Structure formats: structure tokens, C-alpha cells
Amino acid sequence: MAIAQTQNITTCRSNGGGSEVVLLDFWPSMFGMRVRIALAEKGIEYEYKEQDLANKSPLLLEMNPIHKKIPVLIHNGKPINESCIIVQYIDETWNDKSPLMPSDPYVRAQARFWADYVDKKVYETSKKIWTLKGEEQEKAKKEFIEILKVMEGQIGEKPYFMGESFGYADIALVTFYSWFYTFETLGNFSIEKECPKLIAWAKRCMQRESVSKTLPDSKKIYDFFIEMKTKLDL
């Protein structure tokens, strides 16, 4: 499978033979994008290593032996797995600027809840849209919209999930925005029509360089999906 590299790969920082921060990733992955946004928010230089998921590298298998998945952040040789865990790690390690988590413990708990909600609900339901057909797909679309509406309701009139500052919960969801065009095309529906405020929030997030430079073009994602679908005969 031809893997196109994103335009926004940050340059290597040589450090006596190796980068301090390495990211094993796959450019269309919404989970990988979360880590890229967090690294960009903090201005962290890192080496991006595109992974071939059909042919997993020894490095990936060594760094994530249990799940064998991307993204994996390798910091000073030590791996950190699971995108939400990685984002929290980045926030706690590079804690001198651009906090990603709210400062109040109660609001932090809320941010964690919503990021966890995205993990539990959004991906699995969206998968149904691109794997099912007919009535099953209609049901999946309805479920997906309902889930998006819950989150739209949570954002409400605020600029971001938890208020004035862009952060953890926004990062968890906004990466799916690059896949919306694909879901809409496959499911023949408009997310903006159903959840206009959510799309407004997404566009607001896209005004941040960390987001706009990370999220691949929606059409590119769609082309990737079609290519993958053809190859895997989905």
C-alpha cells in the first residue's frame, strides 16, 4: 500500500546520533494526529517515522508488543502507547508551556471524561458507517449523529470543550474532522446540517496552526480510504 507522507513532518533534530523524541505513526490515523497536535502545541521537535501497518516494523513490535499499534511515542528510548495516554504524558513532561489539561481538578475530570467518550463511542460507530450497508448503515449513521450531538451539547456556547482554552478533549475529537468528508460521502449525509455548532467548533480548532498543519486534507483521506477499501475488498 502506497503510504503518502504528510507535508508537516518536522525536521530531525540530531542529538549525537539519535532523536530524543520519535513518533511511530500512520498519516491517516486520527489517533496519531492527536499526538502530532500535542507535540505541535508544545513546539517539540521530533522525528516522525511513518509505519507500514501491513508489514509492521521490528521497532513498532518492540515498542508496543502487546497491542502492536500506532501511535507510539519514544522519548529517550522509552515507549509510551495509547494516544490519550501519550497526550497526557506530553502535557506532564513538557509542562512549562501551553497546558493541554485544565488546571482545576474537577474540570480536568470532565476533560478526561469527554476524551474517553470519544474513544468509547466515536471510532467504533464511525467504523460501522464504512463497513455496513443498507438499513444497518442507516442505523449507524443515526447513532453517529446522536453521539456527535451529545458532544455538540457539551461544547454549547463555549469556544472549546472545557471553555476558553483549546485542550485535551478538543484534541481527542478534532482529529476525526479530517475523516468527516469520508463518512459523509460513504453514508450520503451532511454532518454540518445535523451538527452545525460542532462543525463551527471544528473550524475554530482548525484556526490553530497545530491543528491545521496536522490534519491531512479531507479529500486525501477519502482517496486513501478508497484505495484501502479496494485493496482489502471491503
Place this chain on the structure above:
Amino acid sequence: MAKNSEIKLIGTAASPFVNRVQFVLHLKSIEYEFIDENLASKSELLLKSNPVYKKVPVLLHANKPPIPESLIIIEYLDEIYPDIHPILPSDPLVRADNRFWANFIDNKFFPLFEELRRTPEKEGKEAIKKQLIEGSKLLEEAFVKFSNGKAYFGGDDVGYLDVVLGCFLGWTKFVEKHNEFKIIDEVRTPKLLEWTKRIWSHEALKDAIPRNETLMDFYMMLQINRPPRKATSS
């Protein structure tokens, strides 16, 4: 030493997720009111407090909106009472590692228990038992790594993973007995076995461990409300 009594916990004795929160409240000597919930007939309070998932545990703290999800509650309690028996370590890398294993336990290991219950055929059950045994071996390795020769995952005293995994032991023993096999045993998981004895007699957990009758009642309720799948005819 009794602390503020503005904390209420909505839960049920048979839930390991609820037991975790109780364990942490006891470790931190936090006074709280336990609101017993009947999961077969959910109360208005629960449905209002956790409209998204309608599950226990839910923490009510003073007049703040409710906090659901056991792992989120634990981190919240740890952040508002950081000086009394800290649960998560302070080093970001060790924190990330702890969170990774909690994620593994909750999303890969424990769901197998329910899967085992709902799988009707012997062959299916054997396959799941195998997965549980594989999982327990990974947990043994994790224990050896985290404990580093000491008594608990947390080292000299109970930490995050002791709480997260320790509270599943009641159900582990129940499932072992019910299905006539060992998940934790002296040959495959000797260190983990020693740890289970230690954690079960821990002062702060003793009172939260549900009695076998409680687990049996809960099991019977599940059998009725979420019966095993029908066996597929060969």
C-alpha cells in the same frame, strides 16, 4: 482520620469499579456516604447523575456535577487529596505506564469475564479461558516490573494498579470456581498469586470486598437481564 463528608458514592457492592473507588477513599481516609444502587432497576438519581452511560460508580462531591467512570474518579480524588496516600506516581513516564496497564485491564482483560459468561459453547469458552490465561501471564510480567521486588505494584505500599486490578479479584475467584480453571496460579503467575493474598488482607480493601453471596446475586441478575447468547447450531 475523618475528612470532609461532602462526598457521596453511588454504587453497588458487587461492582469492582465501585470497589476501586471505595478502596481509594479508605486509603485516603475520606469519609463518604454510600448510596446503594439496584442495577436491575436504576434510580432517578443514577440516571440523572450519569445520563451518558447510566452506570456506577458515580462520585458526587459537594455541589459539583457528578463524576462517573472509576479511573477518572480515582485521578480526581488523587488530585484533590494529593498529600494523603498518593495513588498515581509523580513521574510522567511511570504514570503513563500505569495508565497503559489500567487500560489493558479494563479494555482487554476484564471484558473477557463477561464474554466467558455469555459464550454458550464449550469450544468458545475454552478459547476465552486461554485468552484469560495469556492475559494473566502479561499481568505477572507487569507485576514483576512495577513491584521491582517489593510487595505491591505501587512498591512498598498500594498504588494505582493495586487498586485497579485488586478489585477484580472477587470476580476472578468466582469465575475460576464457576468454570473450573485457574486464572492466577502458583505455576504460571506465582508472584501475582502472592500479591493477591496480600492485597485481599489489606486494611483499606477488606471492608469493600463483596461477599460471595453478593457476587452470586449479581451473577444471577446478569443471567436474567443479559442472558448468555444462544448456541449456534453446527
